[in-house]
Amino acid sequence: MSKIYLDKVGYENYLKSLEDIKKEIDANAKLMSIYASDDAYGDGWHDNFAYEETMHKEAELFQKYNKKKSMLKDIVIVDKESNGTVSLNMKVELLFIDDEIVEEYIITGDINSNIDDNSITINSPLGSAIYGKKVGDKVNYKVGDNTYNVEILGIENCS
Numbered sequence: 001m002s003k004i005y006l007d008k009v010g011y012e013n014y015l016k017s018l019e020d021i022k023k024e025i026d027a028n029a030k031l032m033s034i035y036a037s038d039d040a041y042g043d044g045w046h047d048n049f050a051y052e053e054t055m056h057k058e059a060e061l062f063q064k065y066n067k068k069k070s071m072l073k074d075i076v077i078v079d080k081e082s083n084g085t086v087s088l089n090m091k092v093e094l095l096f097i098d099d100e101i102v103e104e105y106i107i108t109g110d111i112n113s114n115i116d117d118n119s120i121t122i123n124s125p126l127g128s129a130i131y132g133k134k135v136g137d138k139v140n141y142k143v144g145d146n147t148y149n150v151e152i153l154g155i156e157n158c159s
Contacts (some may be wrong), residue, residue: 005122007109021065093154
């Protein structure tokens with residue numbers, strides 16, 4: 001598995017998301033115990049659809065929790081660098097060479113990003129391609145079968 005780069009806040013958010021899944025598991029278990037005793041309908045558990053649904057939900061939650069927990073070993077906590085290269089919490093102006101479009105993005109150290117507010121995670125294909133690069137560098141990155149070429153036009157500290 002590839003590394004997951006997070007800043008300290010991103011790591012704390014990741015751990016919080018694990019705790020949130022645990023809370024969902026606990027809430028689902030309470031519902032399951034209620035539905036398990038509610039077998040007055042039909043011929044017991046075979047017709048108890050609410051109970052069956054909570055069983056399926058439990059399996060999904062445990063799978064989600066275990067996957068996220070197993071990814072903990074792949075997390076690398078990175079600190080902000082200030083050596084003139086693309087790093088965390090920096091606004092980066094990019095020229096998408098093939099389309100001749102200029103865009104600005106903020107590089108985040110969280111596992112999630114929001115393209116609507118022009119933030120991208122360092123773990124995205126674009127974020128990992130430009131991380132550590134300097135103004136004037138040209139890089140390419142792949143998304144699926146497509147290759148994109150960008151040039152770094154500017155770097156600005158956001159914090």
